[in-house]
Amino acid sequence: MSPITQNPSHQRLAHAPGRPAHGHWILGPGAVGRLLAMRLADSVPVTLIGRRPPPVRLTLTTPEGERETRELPGATLESLPPTPPTMLHLTTKAYGVEAAIAALADRLPAETPLVLWQNGFSVQEALTRTWPGPVLCASTTEGAFVDDTPADAGDRAGDRVGDRDQGIIHAGHGRTVIGHLEGAYPALATTLAGILSAAELPCEAVEDIRVRLWHKLAVNAAINPLVARFRIRNGQLRDRPFQPMVEALVAELAAIMAAENIPSPAGGWSDRVWDVVENTANNRASMLQDVLAGRPTEIDAILGPLIEAARRHGLAVPALASNYRAMCPPAS
Known part of the structure; x- marks a missing residue:
């Protein structure tokens, strides 16, 4: 732009x-x-x-x-x-x-x-x-x-x-x-x-608010859809079977960020995500609160830009796509 x-x-x-x-x-x-x-x-x-x-x-x-x-x-x-x-x-x-x-x-x-x-x-x-x-x-x-x-x-x-x-x-x-x-x-x-x-x-x-927003988007994408999908608190992502799910998302997110020329945080993406999980272990993410209250979620605003960026760069993102489908089931 x-x-x-x-x-x-x-x-x-x-x-x-x-x-x-x-x-x-x-x-x-x-x-x-x-x-x-x-x-x-x-x-x-x-x-x-x-x-x-x-x-x-x-x-x-x-x-x-x-x-x-x-x-x-x-x-x-x-x-x-x-x-x-x-x-x-x-x-x-x-x-x-x-x-x-x-x-x-x-x-x-x-x-x-x-x-x-x-x-x-x-x-x-x-x-x-x-x-x-x-x-x-x-x-x-x-x-x-x-x-x-x-x-x-x-x-x-x-x-x-x-x-x-x-x-x-x-x-x-x-x-x-x-x-x-x-x-x-x-x-x-x-x-x-x-x-x-x-x-x-x-x-x-x-x-550099653009970079800050991409960083927050990546962290939210690694945490919010999973905790909302499985109705768990943030800290439970450290348990199996959720930990490997988080790591799969982090790998896809890191590839998207690199393709978009967004600098990685100090310590790398995995450390950033797990630090947030640790610091918010008892939190119920806003997307989980929306799910529990029967409200629409912000899944499109969080995963949509990332999946679109992956498409532009020809990147396969099966973990992101799986979460998107799980949170946005097809209309019957």
């Missing part, structure tokens, strides 16, 4: 002339969206947006066990604030991003910066090509999951979601990197990294 010319006007948090922008919109009130909203609320005005009314009150439980409850402005796609945002964070699943942007297009100035927090590597390139404003990609190791248990035991089953006090568990501290796929908009990325870091979400603006 040819380098994208950087427009100096996008170095600040842009908005359309005559329509003063205000705050950060966070589209997708799942784990990452709730964590962002809770952490950013002390620094910038935030609005949490969902298909249904997001919870009015959120309780954040920190990795240290501390609890913080606050009320946050919420909206749906049909009840957006009249003032456009300075920045839109997209924290929906990968398969929902383009539809969400289409639904918002007539409410957003073309210069609005987008921040993509998705797993995989599909919507990142697509929106970088098609959105007229800046598109930053984020990769995070922050651990979080949603706790929808009402805090008030008197809540009734018929209460609206927006009326209940709901939670977000910040399960583990991590780090976030952020940048443009072609290294554009460095000042904007640095500004946002500073905002996130000040909000207790350590973040670094990087020029």
